[in-house]
Amino acid sequence: MKHLISPMDLTPEELSELLSLAQDIMKDPERYRHVCDGKKLATCFYEPSTRTRLSFESAMLNLGGSVLGFQSADSSSAAKGESVSDTIQIISYYADICAMRHPKEGAPYVASKHSRIPVINAGDGGHNHPTQTLTDLLTILELKGRLSDMTIGLCGDLKFGRTVHSLINAMVRYEGIKFILISPEELCIPAYLKEEVLDARGIPYKEVRSLDEVMPDLDILYMTRVQRERFFNEEDYIRLKNSFILTPEKMKLARDDMFVLHPLPRVNEISVEVDNDPRAAYFRQAGFGVYARMALIILMLGLKDRIPQV
Numbered sequence: 001m002k003h004l005i006s007p008m009d010l011t012p013e014e015l016s017e018l019l020s021l022a023q024d025i026m027k028d029p030e031r032y033r034h035v036c037d038g039k040k041l042a043t044c045f046y047e048p049s050t051r052t053r054l055s056f057e058s059a060m061l062n063l064g065g066s067v068l069g070f071q072s073a074d075s076s077s078a079a080k081g082e083s084v085s086d087t088i089q090i091i092s093y094y095a096d097i098c099a100m101r102h103p104k105e106g107a108p109y110v111a112s113k114h115s116r117i118p119v120i121n122a123g124d125g126g127h128n129h130p131t132q133t134l135t136d137l138l139t140i141l142e143l144k145g146r147l148s149d150m151t152i153g154l155c156g157d158l159k160f161g162r163t164v165h166s167l168i169n170a171m172v173r174y175e176g177i178k179f180i181l182i183s184p185e186e187l188c189i190p191a192y193l194k195e196e197v198l199d200a201r202g203i204p205y206k207e208v209r210s211l212d213e214v215m216p217d218l219d220i221l222y223m224t225r226v227q228r229e230r231f232f233n234e235e236d237y238i239r240l241k242n243s244f245i246l247t248p249e250k251m252k253l254a255r256d257d258m259f260v261l262h263p264l265p266r267v268n269e270i271s272v273e274v275d276n277d278p279r280a281a282y283f284r285q286a287g288f289g290v291y292a293r294m295a296l297i298i299l300m301l302g303l304k305d306r307i308p309q310v
Helices: 012-027 051-062 084-094 107-112 130-144 162-171 191-201 212-217 234-244 272-276 282-300
Strands: 040-045 066-070 097-102 119-124 150-155 177-182 205-208 220-223 259-261
Touching (some): 012 130, 051 119, 051 130, 051 282, 084 107, 119 130, 130 162, 150 162, 150 212, 162 191
Parallel strands (some): 040 066, 040 097, 097 119, 150 177, 150 220, 220 259
């Protein structure tokens, strides 16, 4: 596991190992307090982030390591015109592993080609967000007890949502997965994902324009924000926006064992009244992200032999 740029960089066996390790960390976090003693994580974030950056930092600190880095392009030499390839070559002298977020698709991949340390893609434009996908998989596994044989509803911005794209790529490798794609026509899933991933693998899916009609069918509802700025005119946005807001009334249509996920941040696409529903799992999901990233750091640094034996 030299670099993690896409969820597809992990084999099903590596995913299974990582998720099992994350679950073990959750059961006994004290056992892992010193696994990364003396190791440094660089967080190179060229655009704003709350959960991803802080969960990476929390993960490394929980493992006994330390953290350095920057949280915006303006606070790095990128503001002076330094290239990603030059930056990562310098970072390679200062840290043992790097988590990079960048607004340009492919930037972490470019960094990986010039780096002497493992590079983790922490989100690149609308392309991939593999550690959010690890978080999502761990969350689903914890809530449902499995990663197979379920219907997943993806709702909101399916065109530009990198978390949605990454999750689809990961979940198609499990048996019995069906997707229901819920979005306005303007924000439907890109054609290449349908053709190259879903159709190519024979994954059942359907596209709908209303959330209400499919709520009873779902095991997981993965919400994302319908973004006003993606519409060509205000009238279309006003016409469609309320169809994709999750309310307590819509939750009444869902099964008792259906869970709601969201990569966050939330704006108005999930009513705050839904937060009290035991099926609302998006805040727990953010917490699971720390354990997924702890497991990833251990495996990418090859530190399993430092884990104390029980």
